[in-house]
Amino acid sequence: MVIGILTLTIPSSWNHRRRHCLRPTPPLIKCESGGVPLTKQAHRFFSSLTSTAAVDDPATANRLIKKFVASSPKSIALNALSHLLSPRNSHPHLSAIAFPLYTKISEASWYNWNPKLVADLVPLLDIQGYKSMVSSLCEMGQPNEAENVVEDMIKNGVKPSLFELRFVLYGYGKMGFFEDMERMVKKMEIEGFGVDTISSNMILSSYGAYNALPKMVPWLQKMKALEIPFSIRTYNCVLNSCxxxxxxxxxxxxxxxxxxxxxxxxxxxxxxxxxxxxxxxxxxxxxxxxxxxxxxxxxxxxxxxxxxxxxxxxxxxxxxxxxxxxxxxxxxxxxxxxxxxxxxxxxxxxxxxxxxxxxxxxxxxxxxxxxxxxxxxxxxxxxxxxxxxxxx
Structure with missing residues (x-):
């Protein structure tokens, strides 16, 4: 696999010593999943990426990343990257930005090459490749092929994330293959991912696109039973179909x-x-x-x-x-x-x-x-x- 977005520059000297040791430590927010605690600035950065749906918009994501790195000191920028690389990352839906974030950090004047950081990045190469294949196949109207890629991930010991499963679910839904879409819901639950508002909105949107209004009512009732909150997009998906x-x-x-x-x-x-x-x-x-x-x-x-x-x-x-x-x-x-x-x-x-x-x-x-x-x-x-x- 050829990866063109990761550029490593190795300077002649590598200095681990900390400067300005008397600087106050940035306040940290405890990570509920047990991962690397986040600074408040990093938490706001991740929140902005999530709230603007920038994960699916590379241009917006790159703009936010550039702004964050430019305005953050070394400790805060590296804290955000370390959190994304943690096995207990509480923002798994943002894992795709680890590479562009690292690339922008590596361009900063204060950056020193760190072999441990690079070693943590390498395992994500395969995962990123799988993500790209799954999303591309679904966009091309081939959700069945995308599901085969997910099966290959599992066989190769790579646990699929909510990202891939949602893409396949919505891929089937957009094609009107409701039985397969509903089967993917069960598969998500088997993989340990409960249905949430985003997944529910994808399902409602799929039903609505094919005027399957009678199927939408039971799903809204299921959301209530599971205490899945409605969102503005839930309203949009449902009412645009009426x-x-x-x-x-x-x-x-x-x-x-x-x-x-x-x-x-x-x-x-x-x-x-x-x-x-x-x-x-x-x-x-x-x-x-x-x-x-x-x-x-x-x-x-x-x-x-x-x-x-x-x-x-x-x-x-x-x-x-x-x-x-x-x-x-x-x-x-x-x-x-x-x-x-x-x-x-x-x-x-x-x-x-x-x-x-x-x-x-x-x-x-x-x-x-x-x-x-x-x-x-x-x-x-x-x-x-x-x-x-x-x-x-």
Whole structure:
């Protein structure tokens, strides 16, 4: 196997002695898996890679790696790399960045060649090769061949990671091979990987792509039974697959302005999906911040269908709270929907257009913020009075 991304430069001298011994030791975060403890800076670095899905975006990953190495002292940069190379790495999904991180570290002016570090990197060469083969075969529409590669890994004593198993699972799902996809779920469990939110979203997306709505309901129920949290992407995967809901949010006519009204006009499959989603408030709770000064609903990351349903849930939640006498009404209420900079549709944000239409139809007192055109704002007491009087 030829690896072109790893360049080792061996300087003439190799000095192990530490300089500046009086520098304070960076605070460490204990690794739950028992691996190398992380500094706070390294933990933030890994979190940024995960939150931006940079693992699957080489350009973004390289930019974050370059920024991290440039802004971090030697001890912190090496701490991050050592953690990734640890057998008990608590971020196994980020193991693919060990090589590009090492390459960037080796370019730093303070770097001294370390044979132990290189020795730890070498075993990852085969693993990285397997990852590339599995992902490439799945992208080419050959998940069965990718699964054969996973079997070869096991035969050669290399334990497949969640990365490879997810790729094969989604590869089958995108092709509509649901029996094989469901078989991969069982295989993941045998290999010690429980189904999580990401895997569940892949499964829901696969069902939705083939209009298999009846299969989505049991899976949402399984997520609840296993206490797998819903995410914004869960909403996106499910609601993008509902033709009636999408016709509401994309059309120019009116639409239901309450959850109960929406459920009553949907067909059975879509109504069941909506009921399963709204029975859990986890996504709404994450999108909403409520304190004495401000009640804010952040719709970033939501597609139009998700923003629509979350708005209906939010309105229902506000009405419920405002009816309680002890409830403290926030001074201001804000809905953040963005300006469409990151939308795949050119022009104004589809979510903003939708929310504006909802506000008009419901005769809401909320208006576009002059200081931030991506937000709708209103005084808290005004919104409370509107909800209590107009929507009963």
């Amino acid at each position: 033709p009636m809901i999408m016709s509401f949010v994309r059309g120019s006519g009116g639409f239901p302005v309450s959850v109960s009204e929406l459920v009553n006009v949907l067909d059975e499959d879509e109504a069941l999906l909506v009921k399963e989603l709204v029975e859990s408030s986890s996504v709404l709770d994450e999108a909403m911040e409520w304190d004495d000064l401000e009640l804010k609903l952040d719709l970033h990351g939501m597609h139009s269908g998700s923003a629509y349903l979350i708005m209906l849930q939010w309105i229902k939640e506000m009405k419920s709270r405002f009816r309680v006498k002890e409830c403290v009404v926030p001074a201001q209420i804000t809905v953040v929907c963005g300006t469409g900079k990151h939308s795949s549709v050119r022009g104004e944000s589809p979510v903003k257009t939708l929310i504006k239409a909802m506000m008009v139809q419901m005769k809401s007192p909320m208006r576009i913020d002059r200081k931030n055109i991506g937000c709708f704002i209103a005084k808290g007491q005004v919104v409370r009075n509107w909800l209590i009087q107009s929507l009963d």
